[in-house]
Amino acid sequence: MKTLYLKVLKHYLHKQFKNTRKALGLTQAKMAEKLEIDTRSYSDIDNGKSLCSTLTFILFLLYYCPDPMKLLEEIRKVIEDAKNSAA
Secondary structure, three states: OHHHHHHHHHHHHHHHHHHHHHHHOOOHHHHHHHHOOOHHHHHHHHOOOOOOOHHHHHHHHHHHOOOHHHHHHHHHHHHHHHHHHHO
16 A cells, blocks of 8 residues: 555655646756755656655745645545545
């Protein structure tokens, strides 16, 4: 089940990071700089190849998410939906 959660979370967060970056009109390099990670790491998140670290996720919530609680609730729902679909 953990593997399913990670897959779903990676897919969901990659869309959130990418959509936010585009809405802000930032390049991957600039977004990486703002999140204090290297461009390659950000590119992997933005393209859905890897999941961000906890620290990167917290910085994203603090600086780029207008409603962090709403995002966390959406994540909970996505994970619950995946869990119910797997059952």
